[in-house]
Amino acid sequence: MLEVRGINAFYGRAHILYDVSLNVRPGEVVALLGRNGAGKSTTIKSIMRLVRCDSGSVHFEGRDISRAPPHRIARSGLGYVPEERRIFGDLTIMENLEVGRQRARDGAPQWTTEKLFELFPNLRERAQNLGRQMSGGEQQMLTIARTLMGNPRLVLLDEPSEGIAPVIVEQMAKAITTLKREGLSVLVSEQNLHFAKLVCDRAYIIEKGHVMYEGTFDDLEAHPEVRQKYLAL
Ligand SMILES: Nc1ncnc2c1ncn2[C@@H]1O[C@H](COP(=O)(O)OP(=O)(O)OP(=O)(O)O)[C@@H](O)[C@H]1O
Numbered sequence: 001m002l003e004v005r006g007i008n009a010f011y012g013r014a015h016i017l018y019d020v021s022l023n024v025r026p027g028e029v030v031a032l033l034g035r036n037g038a039g040k041s042t043t044i045k046s047i048m049r050l051v052r053c054d055s056g057s058v059h060f061e062g063r064d065i066s067r068a069p070p071h072r073i074a075r076s077g078l079g080y081v082p083e084e085r086r087i088f089g090d091l092t093i094m095e096n097l098e099v100g101r102q103r104a105r106d107g108a109p110q111w112t113t114e115k116l117f118e119l120f121p122n123l124r125e126r127a128q129n130l131g132r133q134m135s136g137g138e139q140q141m142l143t144i145a146r147t148l149m150g151n152p153r154l155v156l157l158d159e160p161s162e163g164i165a166p167v168i169v170e171q172m173a174k175a176i177t178t179l180k181r182e183g184l185s186v187l188v189s190e191q192n193l194h195f196a197k198l199v200c201d202r203a204y205i206i207e208k209g210h211v212m213y214e215g216t217f218d219d220l221e222a223h224p225e226v227r228q229k230y231l232a233l
Pocket residue numbers: 011014016034035036037038039040041042043083159191
């Protein structure tokens with residue numbers, strides 16, 4: 001479904017990702033784990049072509065999107081939820097959702113505002129409030145909901161649990177499990193191993209721009225030295 005092969009990414013002259021490869025199969029929720037600064041966001045931005053990549057390729061549903069502009073990639077059914085929750089503070093929650101609306105897509109769950117309010121009940125209560133009046137956790141939910149309004153087949157979620165209260169993290173985990181049940185594929189970048197374990201089928205670990213591990217959470221459980229080396233703070 002999503003196949004990243006050997007990408008090298010750069011900010012200016014700084015080489016950040018080294019031959020990063022990973023894949024997400026249809027219906028899978030896959031974690032990209034790693035410490036602060038390991039290269040998780042850069043990997044996700046590289047898939048969306050928001051960062052310069054000099055080699056390798058990205059295929060989405062069999063099509064090479066390595067040279068496509070970001071807006072074209074987003075329109076092809078690949079949703080992106082950035083870490084820095086870019087909601088519109090002067091628009092209501094309802095209006096924020098409308099901004100994300102795209103056509104229905106074959107093979108993708110179809111979202112309405114009503115269905116999204118079932119997924120994130122907090123948003124329903126505050127549908128007419130302005131974006132800027134919401135808490136960090138609610139803004140995170142809104143960013144995900146707005147992306148879902150585009151009816152994507154796969155979503156890239158950049159650190160959804162970062163900086164939000166534990167009770168909201170739990171709601172987020174439940175929501176992602178529902179997305180999986182709806183048939184959506186997800187690549188989620190995370191530092192929170194507990195959260196990732198709750199929602200993901202398997203994981204990649206990235207460290208200093210290199211993929212160092214690929215496997216299931218049971219494998220990871222059985223190898224505390226891997227967790228210690230690449231994930232412990
Ligand atoms: N715009 C930028 N210009 C230059 N270097 C950057 C830029 N953004 C990130 N970096 C560097 O690239 C490396 C990878 O950063 P990245 O944001 O991908 O890490 P991350 O794993 O997502 O961590 P975080 O949890 O901090 O987001 C870091 O060394 C970071 O300092």
